[in-house]
Amino acid sequence: MDYNYFFTGFPGFICNQLIREVLKRNERKGIIYVLVLQGMMDKARKERHAIITELGLKDDSFILIEGDITQPSLMIFEDNLVILNKRVTHVFHLAAIYDLAVPRDIALRINVNGTNNVNEWVRGLTRLKRYVYFSTAYVVGKREGNLLETELIRPASFKNHYEETKYEAEVLVENLKEEVPITIIRPGIVKGHSQTGETIKFDGPYFMMNFLERLKYLPLLPKLGKGEAYVNLVPIDYIIAATVYLSFLENGVGKTYHLTDPRPYRASEIYTFLMEELLNKKPIGTLPISVGKWFLSIKPMRKYLGVEKEALDYFTWMGHFDCTQAVHDLEGSGIKCPDFKDGIKSMTAFYLKQKDNPNYQIPIL
Incomplete structure (x- = not known):
């Protein structure tokens, strides 16, 4: 054909x-x-x-x-x-x-x-x-x-x-x-490639990484809200x-x-995974989402942290994407969504390599 x-x-x-x-x-x-x-x-x-x-x-x-x-x-x-x-x-x-x-x-x-x-x-x-x-x-x-x-x-x-x-x-x-x-x-x-970590811009989960990277010198880092929402x-x-x-x-x-990922992780789990891999730390305490949104409503603060304030809405949104039709039609192809945890090391390595490259960072307004 x-x-x-x-x-x-x-x-x-x-x-x-x-x-x-x-x-x-x-x-x-x-x-x-x-x-x-x-x-x-x-x-x-x-x-x-x-x-x-x-x-x-x-x-x-x-x-x-x-x-x-x-x-x-x-x-x-x-x-x-x-x-x-x-x-x-x-x-x-x-x-x-x-x-x-x-x-x-x-x-x-x-x-x-x-x-x-x-x-x-x-x-x-x-x-x-x-x-x-x-x-x-x-x-x-x-x-x-x-x-x-x-x-x-x-x-x-x-x-x-x-x-x-x-x-x-x-x-x-x-x-x-x-x-x-x-x-x-x-x-x-x-997000980036599951094996190489390659991506072209640091948005989505990379906002979490920007946040952690900018605040890594603090003696402790809290979780953002309860983090019960699944982030796909x-x-x-x-x-x-x-x-x-x-x-x-x-x-x-x-x-x-x-x-979508048929087995997504909660926001709190993703945040913890990334903190452990990026900083070798675990979150201590909890910062209410409302406080986080207030901080990010201040332009100099969100620009410093490298986080769009709209991203926090996905930490509290309680939706689940049913992907039964996609999974069914992909049967026999060998194509499956990799587990997020399996790609954390490559994702973090790529981020650390390019975090200071302005071509990868999203302009924060």
């Missing part, structure tokens, strides 16, 4: 890893088309060269296309639109703004309006075999309890604008399922392998998958 692939979100880390896995799975056959913002072209050229060299690809098998998902027809030149319409069989839409502290207008423009533009463009593709949309498990907002892959229910409220706009975008994609062969991927909180962390290698497998699984058409 002659497959050709179109990706948004390049040269982002998840996107470039996904491209590598797609090509490896399909014996390096087919043409890769990636949509790139004008201001990201230099970085995109370097990443393209790295992938071509690594996989031994022909130069004309990886095409950069300048465009913008926030514009009609993705701001792609007409000649390129004609070529893509004739060739593209698989679309992977990853482009989004993932920052928990993102302002609502920016999140709406990129996550919702951008996805609507991609949907409209996808509708016109004549050879489309699969449209894969990257959502997030946290479209559930502040809903709690057992949360199913088969549900898409608007919650009473959201923890931040990121969650809200990803929910709105997923609704748009969900409504397209009757017209287009779609697979929706809902990852948990993505999944390594990038699991996300990539599972996404590619399910994207080409015939039975995956029309389905939504939670790529």
